[in-house]
Amino acid sequence: MEVSVFKRRETSDALISAPLYNFVIGLTLAWGLLANWWMVTHIDPYAILSINPMLLFIGYFVCCFAGIYLCNKSDNPWVSFLGYNLVVVPFGFVINLVVAQYDPQVVIEAVRVTGLVTIGMMAFGTLFPAFFARIGGALTIALLLVIVVELVEAFVFKMHHGILDWIVALIFCGYIGYDWGRANSIPKTVDNAIDSAAALYIDIINLFLRVLRILGRR
Template sequence: MTSKTDAPPSYEEALHLPKSDHSPDQPQHGAPLPPPPSYSPSPGMYLGPPGYWGPGGAVYPQPSMCSGPGFSPAGIPIATLSSGLPASNQGDMDDFLSNQWESMSVRHAFIRKVYLILTVQLTITFSVIAIFTFVDPVKLFVIRYPVIYWASYGVFFVVYCILICCKEPRRRFPLNLVLLGIFTFAFSYMSGTVSSYYETKAVFLAMGITAVVCISVTVFCFQTKVDFTSCGGFLTIAAVLLMIIGIVTAIVLSFQYVPWLHMLYAAIGAVVYTLFLVYNTQLLIGNRELAISPEEYIYGALSLYVDIVNIFLFILQISGAATE
């Protein structure tokens, strides 16, 4: 029968007992274990995972001592967030940036093409207006035969409807250019006919004001962050009201009532078409709620051209009435 002191130790005590009694550093059976040394990290000490030596004198187990499941072998770095994106994600990012750059290049080429076509159209239009203003025989001819004006108005309306419906320049590229040329000459003849009824001073004044308005609107649209492309419904209502006011004005002026109503109608028309110019310019630029496709450069040039010429005609009515 054994005594209590000869009984085997418990499981908890066996975990702390030395495996060999020959080690002089190990405490004897039954003696209390010394407490572990206190540890407080010094400033700047690396509190990384096991397998690294910490600065400031703190020693972590060497990588060779921690080899096994769950530990990285010695000599192999551990991946961190600063290692960058994986190869596949980096390639996707490069593709995204290249696509963005390509889309910007396409949009810039589209804008240059639209303004080149618009420049040619405005050159033709204001050249015709200058001929009808300065050449007296031509001026007298268009005033004497107004039927040509109404014929050009019919051609203008029909060709305009065709160009609005045909927005596929790749399939109908030559046809659209021919129709655009016919439309430009028809509208130029109409503008020249209207200009022939006014003095040369009023025509030049209207040209100058139109140029200032168009340049200011273009600079404003390229600089502002306000999105006017979401105001399409408002502009549609304004266009309908302008048409109604024009019909009422034509009826009232035929009876010689309210002579100043004509100038009021012209002022409203100039403001409405200036708003249309802002709207169509932002559609052309892009980066807004709505934008014109880069394939519809003929439609883009057509919309800007109609807005600018209509602004000129309305301002011409105001300046002509003022000079009289």
């Protein structure tokens, strides 16, 4: 799910300062992550499992793609924020089901590791934007290749190699630096900040799920 906000080079919206722009990104990310925390702590995973699987599957993709569409097409911050939440909620259901399988201490450790890695990769993305811009294509190819390998392993060989989790985690580390660098290369508006946060949110959650899986095996 690609958020095309990073292709924007011109805007008629009011520009804001770089610190305020990054603050809005951080605030939007915090909203989504706190919403996911609330869902995990207040929604029984068995209630989610009681939903018809096909309905859950279709609802997940409809909400995510509708959210990405709103982020891509709207230049209204409130509409983009609605789109962002349409992405956050279905991801929250997935996170809920996944973390229910792990010891709470492992989950907390995964949150801590993900947070530290995210901050580090954002710093690298700020310091070396040209490097991350060059590896964007390689990250996409690598991710698609790993997805194909995982699908073949799961459905043909009925197995999963742990090394793939490490590879995917590294890919999403790269994506965080890549998307952070791209977020700071476009016009700094409130709407662009929210849309950039949507892309970074997806990167961070995918990284967290892989880190959790790696730590859970340990």
